[in-house]
Amino acid sequence: MDARGPLCVGIDPHPELLADWGLGDDVAGLERFCGTVVGALADQVAVLKPQSAFFERFGWRGVAVLERTVAEARGAGALVLLDVKRGDIGSTMAAYAGAYLDPAAPLFADAVTLSPYLGVGSLAPALDAARAAGAGVFVLALTSNPEGAAVQRAQTADGRTVAGAVLDELSRRNAEAAPLGSFGAVVGATVDDPVDSLAINGPLLAPGLGAQGATPADLVRVFGGVVGNVLPSVSRDVLRAGPSPEGLRAAVRDRTTALRKALG
Numbered sequence: 001m002d003a004r005g006p007l008c009v010g011i012d013p014h015p016e017l018l019a020d021w022g023l024g025d026d027v028a029g030l031e032r033f034c035g036t037v038v039g040a041l042a043d044q045v046a047v048l049k050p051q052s053a054f055f056e057r058f059g060w061r062g063v064a065v066l067e068r069t070v071a072e073a074r075g076a077g078a079l080v081l082l083d084v085k086r087g088d089i090g091s092t093m094a095a096y097a098g099a100y101l102d103p104a105a106p107l108f109a110d111a112v113t114l115s116p117y118l119g120v121g122s123l124a125p126a127l128d129a130a131r132a133a134g135a136g137v138f139v140l141a142l143t144s145n146p147e148g149a150a151v152q153r154a155q156t157a158d159g160r161t162v163a164g165a166v167l168d169e170l171s172r173r174n175a176e177a178a179p180l181g182s183f184g185a186v187v188g189a190t191v192d193d194p195v196d197s198l199a200i201n202g203p204l205l206a207p208g209l210g211a212q213g214a215t216p217a218d219l220v221r222v223f224g225g226v227v228g229n230v231l232p233s234v235s236r237d238v239l240r241a242g243p244s245p246e247g248l249r250a251a252v253r254d255r256t257t258a259l260r261k262a263l264g
């Protein structure tokens with residue numbers, strides 16, 4: 001982020017975007033789309049975030065494109081955050097950890113998104129695997145969608161919010177790390193006053209800019225004193241500038257300038 005700017009660009013090949021780019025809604029279109037984004041941006045942005053669902057919908061051929069996309073993006077110098085939002089009982093979580101956080105796995109990524117709905121403690125196998133591999137995780141805490149708050153702001157038996165309990169556990173896991181731990185949280189740039197402390201000594205992924213309505217000024221509102229730990233994430237708002245590589249790069253330059261200005 002210091003070298004390239006505070007921006008994560010999502011690789012979200014929506015069918016509408018494939019059509020807008022003049023590509024088919026098929027594996028060839030998917031491959032072309034991802035190749036264009038990686039070729040244009042992997043040496044420009046800090047992080048690329050492929051959204052697994054858009055690859056999985058094409059079955060194993062789509063997953064093969066995802067493998068190549070992750071490898072090419074990492075090869076060109078971007079960190080790759082694979083947005084898979086996994087979460088399961090501990091024994092199965094260990095299998096997910098093996099799929100994404102074992103450096104020998106075909107889909108190994110620098111970080112993955114995890115869902116704590118089965119209890120944040122159930123994610124331990126993935127957190128341990130990430131630590132062992134020098135990788136990271138981003139656990140959903142306060143998501144950018146309007147439906148999230150009803151669950152995430154509900155109170156637990158000890159009076160904390162559900163999101164607060166997740167953030168506390170990440171903070172505990174990051175306690176000894178410097179300058180920042182590898183256990184991050186997802187907190188949408190769209191959320192109302194977060195209430196819970198976001199000072200988890202870890203990175204904060206902030207989706208919701210652009211297509212979901214948030215602006216750089218919202219980052220300052222939501223994250224306040226920890227805004228320096230925020231990695232803003234944008235997908236459609238940048239991807240709509242394609243298919244020209246120069247259009248994509250110009251969109252990234254504009255967003256990065258605006259973010260640098262807002263975040264200070």
Ligand SMILES: O=c1ccn([C@@H]2O[C@H](COP(=O)(O)O)[C@@H](O)[C@H]2O)c(=O)[nH]1
Nearest residue numbers: 010051143144188207211212234235236
């Ligand atoms: O709370 C969350 C967690 C993840 N996302 C993901 O980010 C992108 C957002 O795409 P845009 O086109 O910039 O709206 C997408 O992959 C989501 O799954 C999120 O939006 N909110």
